[in-house]
Amino acid sequence: MIRTAAEALDAAARRNPDYADVRAVETRTRHVSTKNGRISGLSSSESAGAGIRVLCAGSWGFAATDDLSPGGLEACAALAFEIARASGRARRRPVVLAPEEKYVAEWISPCAIDPFGVSVEDNLKLLLAVDDELRREQGVTLAETSMDFVRERQAFVSTLGSRIDQTRTWSGGGYSATSFRGDEIQRRSYPNSFGGQFQLKGYELIEELKLVDAAPRVASEAAALHSAAQCPEGRFDLVLDSSQLGLQIHESIGHPAELDRVLGSEANFAGMSFLTLDKLDNLKYGSEIVNVVADARPEHGPGLGTFAFDDEGVPAQRTDIIRGGLFTGYLMSRETAARIGKPRSNGCMRADGWARVPIIRMTNVSLLPGEQSIEEVFDADGIYMETNKSWSIDDRRYNFQFGCEIGWELRNGRRVRMLKNPSYSGVSTEFWNSCAAIAGRDHWMLWGTPNCGKGQPEQVIGTGHGASPARFSNVKIGSAYSG
Amino acid sequence: MSESEILTRNECRRLFDIAWSAARQAGAGELEMLAGAHAYALTRFAENTIHQNVCERRRTVSIRAVVDRRTARASTNRLDEPGIREAAGRAVALAKAQEPDPELLPVAAPAEYRDVDRFSPSTAQLTPAERAEAIAGAIEIAEEASQTAAGVYSSGESVEALVNSRGAFGYYFDTNATFSVTMMLPDSSGWAKASKPDCNIIDPAALARRASEKAKASEKPFEIAPGRYTVILEPAAVQDLLGQMFPDFSATAIRDRRSFLNERLGQRIFGGNIVIVDDVYHPMQSGPPFDGEGVPRRILSLVQNGVVRDIPYSRLAASRTGVEPTGHGFPVPNEMGEAPENIVFEGGTSSLEDLIASTPRGVLVTRVWYVREVDPYEKIMTGLTRDGTFLIEDGRVVGGLRNMRFNESLIDLLNNVEDMTPAERAAGEESIDMVVPAMKVGGFNFTEVTPR
Numbered sequence: 001m002i003r004t005a006a007e008a009l010d011a012a013a014r015r016n017p018d019y020a021d022v023r024a025v026e027t028r029t030r031h032v033s034t035k036n037g038r039i040s041g042l043s044s045s046e047s048a049g050a051g052i053r054v055l056c057a058g059s060w061g062f063a064a065t066d067d068l069s070p071g072g073l074e075a076c077a078a079l080a081f082e083i084a085r086a087s088g089r090a091r092r093r094p095v096v097l098a099p100e101e102k103y104v105a106e107w108i109s110p111c112a113i114d115p116f117g118v119s120v121e122d123n124l125k126l127l128l129a130v131d132d133e134l135r136r137e138q139g140v141t142l143a144e145t146s147m148d149f150v151r152e153r154q155a156f157v158s159t160l161g162s163r164i165d166q167t168r169t170w171s172g173g174g175y176s177a178t179s180f181r182g183d184e185i186q187r188r189s190y191p192n193s194f195g196g197q198f199q200l201k202g203y204e205l206i207e208e209l210k211l212v213d214a215a216p217r218v219a220s221e222a223a224a225l226h227s228a229a230q231c232p233e234g235r236f237d238l239v240l241d242s243s244q245l246g247l248q249i250h251e252s253i254g255h256p257a258e259l260d261r262v263l264g265s266e267a268n269f270a271g272m273s274f275l276t277l278d279k280l281d282n283l284k285y286g287s288e289i290v291n292v293v294a295d296a297r298p299e300h301g302p303g304l305g306t307f308a309f310d311d312e313g314v315p316a317q318r319t320d321i322i323r324g325g326l327f328t329g330y331l332m333s334r335e336t337a338a339r340i341g342k343p344r345s346n347g348c349m350r351a352d353g354w355a356r357v358p359i360i361r362m363t364n365v366s367l368l369p370g371e372q373s374i375e376e377v378f379d380a381d382g383i384y385m386e387t388n389k390s391w392s393i394d395d396r397r398y399n400f401q402f403g404c405e406i407g408w409e410l411r412n413g414r415r416v417r418m419l420k421n422p423s424y425s426g427v428s429t430e431f432w433n434s435c436a437a438i439a440g441r442d443h444w445m446l447w448g449t450p451n452c453g454k455g456q457p458e459q460v461i462g463t464g465h466g467a468s469p470a471r472f473s474n475v476k477i478g479s480a481y482s483g
Numbered sequence: 484m485s486e487s488e489i490l491t492r493n494e495c496r497r498l499f500d501i502a503w504s505a506a507r508q509a510g511a512g513e514l515e516m517l518a519g520a521h522a523y524a525l526t527r528f529a530e531n532t533i534h535q536n537v538c539e540r541r542r543t544v545s546i547r548a549v550v551d552r553r554t555a556r557a558s559t560n561r562l563d564e565p566g567i568r569e570a571a572g573r574a575v576a577l578a579k580a581q582e583p584d585p586e587l588l589p590v591a592a593p594a595e596y597r598d599v600d601r602f603s604p605s606t607a608q609l610t611p612a613e614r615a616e617a618i619a620g621a622i623e624i625a626e627e628a629s630q631t632a633a634g635v636y637s638s639g640e641s642v643e644a645l646v647n648s649r650g651a652f653g654y655y656f657d658t659n660a661t662f663s664v665t666m667m668l669p670d671s672s673g674w675a676k677a678s679k680p681d682c683n684i685i686d687p688a689a690l691a692r693r694a695s696e697k698a699k700a701s702e703k704p705f706e707i708a709p710g711r712y713t714v715i716l717e718p719a720a721v722q723d724l725l726g727q728m729f730p731d732f733s734a735t736a737i738r739d740r741r742s743f744l745n746e747r748l749g750q751r752i753f754g755g756n757i758v759i760v761d762d763v764y765h766p767m768q769s770g771p772p773f774d775g776e777g778v779p780r781r782i783l784s785l786v787q788n789g790v791v792r793d794i795p796y797s798r799l800a801a802s803r804t805g806v807e808p809t810g811h812g813f814p815v816p817n818e819m820g821e822a823p824e825n826i827v828f829e830g831g832t833s834s835l836e837d838l839i840a841s842t843p844r845g846v847l848v849t850r851v852w853y854v855r856e857v858d859p860y861e862k863i864m865t866g867l868t869r870d871g872t873f874l875i876e877d878g879r880v881v882g883g884l885r886n887m888r889f890n891e892s893l894i895d896l897l898n899n900v901e902d903m904t905p906a907e908r909a910a911g912e913e914s915i916d917m918v919v920p921a922m923k924v925g926g927f928n929f930t931e932v933t934p935r
Contacts, residue, residue, distance in 0.1 A: 033818060036739070038584065038586070039581055039584065039816060040816055040817065040818040041816055041817060041818055042554075042555040042577055042580075042581065042816055043555060043556040043557065043577070043816075044556075044557050044573055044577060045545075045557070045558040045559070046557075046558070046559045046560075046561070046570070047543070047559070047560045048560065049541065051539075059536075060534070060535060060536060061536055061611075062536065062538070063537070063538045063539070064538070064539040064541075065540050065541075066540070066541045066542065066560045066561075067540075079538055080538075082610075082611055083524075083536045083537070083538060083611045084536065085611075086526070086533075086536065086610070086611030086612045086614070086615040087526070087533040087536045089533070089612065089616060089618075089619050090528060090531075090615055090618050090622055091532050091533060092530065092532040093532065120577055120580035120581070121580050121581075124580070124581060141740040142739045142740055142741055144818065178739075178740070178741055180740035180741070180745055183860055184860055185740070185745075185859040185860045187859075263529075263530065264529045264530045264631065264633060264667075265527075265534055265633075266529075267529055267631075267633035267665050267667060267672075268527075268633040268634045268663055268664065268665040269635075269912060271852070271869075355541055357537050359535075389857075390855040390856055390857050390865065391855055392853040392854070392855045392866055392867070392888075394853070394869075394886060394888075394933050395852055395853075395869050395870075395886075396933075398933060398934065399867065399886075399888060399934065401865050401888060401890075403857050403865075421857075421858065425888070425931060427934055456527055456535075456635045457523070457525055457537070457539075479890065479930045479931065480857045480858075480863070480865060480890050480930075481857075481858070481863070481890070482890070482930055483709075483710070483711060483890065483928040
């Protein structure tokens with residue numbers, strides 16, 4: 001792919017752009033799923049193409065093609081330039097890029113067991129074993145299981161002279177048990193909802209998840225929820241498990257910290273952000289124990305936001321987003337870093353495959369482990385919630401509401417009764433300032449969110465979110481069912 | 484025109500012949516091929532400047548092999564002979580990796596498909612310069628009003644084809660243009676959007692003016708207490724809210740016990756003024772006249788005077804029940820089964836101004852945002868208003884409101900519709916495009932106000 005990318009870059013460079021880069025990408029996927037004992041999905045896909053991005057007279061143009069012949073790449077480069085020239089018709093300021101170095105590198109994400117080397121028969125055998133376990137519980141009316149594997153090889157070249165060859169392999173797996181009874185549908189999922197856990201790993205992830213072992217508990221909880229008490233409405237101390245907290249970080253810290261949103265690029269679709277430029281280094285985002293980083297480096301862990309270089313050739317970095325409760329950093333591109341006077345991008349540009357232009361995306365946006373024991377985190381009279389069921393946040397990422405699959409009433413730190421339909425809502429900064437306890441590294445998990453949507457045309461990408469269970473004080477609970 | 488140049492009928496047949504030959508050699512007994520192509524361009528603007536301008540061209544083939552009652556799918560965008568043969572071989576190998584499925588049906592028999600014409604040559608050929616010119620006009624409107632504009636103008640053409648080894652051949656091609664604009668002031672915003680098969684019936688300047696007027700009219704928004712209010716939902720808000728319930732209109736979803744229609748079929752669950760059909764042939768609708776299995780799409784009476792009547796059936800769901808498939812199945816194998824995708828509501832005769840004039844106190848909602856399901860059986864949805872929320876008092880709009888969060892049952896909503904405008908093709912962001920009216924709804928449940 002490097003040769004293809006270099007050919008495309010030559011075609012662009014001959015037209016004398018201010019700057020150009022090319023990503024040539026090959027993607028391979030496998031999806032396997034079951035539903036109530038039958039195969040419901042069995043597919044594989046392969047796709048290859050190239051995207052050419054040019055900066056010409058201060059304006060961007062981007063064109064992508066799956067015709068990788070010399071003629072196809074030449075036509076694609078010409079189209080990118082035609083588009084860039086048209087952009088100049090409505091331009092109020094020229095694009096300026098923060099400086100960056102030239103890199104020549106090759107990186108392959110760690111993958112102990114090649115998921116594409118594991119037979120589909122073995123995939124199905126495991127999923128159907130889980131399915132069997134789930135449906136042993138009589139109250140389960142729908143058992144669904146799935147596995148997904150993706151390998152993406154990307155060659156990046158730019159007029160800075162960079163030549164970067166990256167291969168990322170990620171895996172995911174999980175299941176849910178749904179129970180319909182009377183006038184209720186209840187569901188429990190493992191290890192997370194909406195497909196399970198996803199990490200930048202090979203098939204070893206699936207083995208680590210021990211999918212079959214958890215199935216009896218998950219199935220019995222789905223059925224038991226029908227008999228549980230309705231989650232009360234009011235203000236309570238709230239303990240969240242790490243998977244729900246991962247999504248809370250994603251929505252109320254990760255998205256608002258995207259600098260393109262702050263500057264207005266997403267105003268028509270994904271929205272803007274309450275983190276206006278005056279808030280940087282001034283806003284008390286959370287309590288003093290809240291420390292959040294955006295970290296794409298492999299040493300942060302095998303997250304869906306882990307890589308060696310972003311999609312405009314900037315090395316993976318760690319940025320403090322919140323340090324000791326203070327808002328300290330945005331997610332940036334070369335263009336937006338220059339807009340706010342930063343000397344360099346912190347490497348957050350990513351694209352959904354070869355056909356889409358890189359935009360600012362979360363990498364691994366994680367809450368660092370705290371210093372409290374898990375017993376101290378749960379030491380409350382309040383409510384514990386686990387596993388996301390629904391999520392919604394306003395277009396400035398300020399007012400949110402989350403629902404979880406299951407809740408428990410806590411008394412003196414002990415679970416005393418199961419609660420159904422738990423939900424909580426609030427305002428991003430008030431919520432994070434109410435953070436009273438965060439469990440330590442032993443309970444920290446790097447969760448994968450494979451389906452984050454942003455941009456026009458919409459791009460879906462995977463992000464990582466590390467968290468350990470945490471407690472929040474005096475949170476508004478239950479308004480989803482009020483009125 | 485009878486076909487699109489980006490993927491012709493003959494190319495589809497040629498690709499199928501290669502795939503079928505390779506699959507037969509590998510042991511397949513049947514084959515189905517879905518072929519798709521699109522050429523799509525989008526110009527994006529914000530802060531009164533074009534900041535992103537893209538074009539993509541891609542073609543994909545998805546091959547489903549059947550081997551002794553076992554099936555699987557493989558796709559590729561490498562459309563030369565080795566690429567197609569490799570994908571066909573991959574589909575056969577995947578199919579062989581499983582136990583036979585006694586319920587698996589043969590691929591669909593050939594069928595006649597009604598012609599639908601949704602191709603506009605001028606839309607297919609719309610240039611980056613033409614899109615930029617329209618955007619420049621919208622930005623001028625923003626700057627004249629001291630506002631900031633953001634939005635998109637996209638255009639493109641696409642092809643969907645289905646060919647199988649029993650001789651079924653479906654071919655559909657269309658164009659689409661979308662213009663969406665948000666106008667912003669320091670404490671308010673307005674939004675307008677249109678999505679049509681023909682760019683010539685979209686007026687970007689008119690949309691920009693409408694968004695600008697909404698931004699101006701909602702300046703200095705004030706706050707009302709959460710509670711139940713009469714709301715007037717403009718068509719985009721109706722679409723993005725009610726669009727969330729149609730995946731449940733599915734025989735497979737009901738069999739899986741995951742639909743809010745469980746135990747409710749045939750009952751009057753909505754108000755008597757609610758009439759909904761699924762009609763791909765409606766002049767304001769779009770999409771192919773065949774489903775993902777090659778079955779011709781039928782017109783369904785989903786809701787008649789508040790009673791759920793027809794439910795879509797895929798071929799598998801139909802065979803289990805002993806009825807005819809309705810032409811709403813997704814490509815096999817899949818988890819979801821089927822769903823209606825061409826929703827048309829029967830509207831009323833009032834104008835939007837009539838709805839406002841008849842409201843002593845209420846809230847006018849331009850669009851909704853981040854709509855998610857809270858309760859799957861009562862179909863409670865949460866979400867927020869956005870880009871133009873207004874207070875109505877004594878039959879007139881008196882000013883802008885801060886955005887509000889709602890938690891509202893769609894069943895309750897459709898029992899409380901007091902009046903409607905004629906239906907129109909709406910365009911939102913949270914649901915597929917639908918033909919819907921603006922609705923005046925009583926007792927809509929707002930639970931929170933978004934703070935500054």
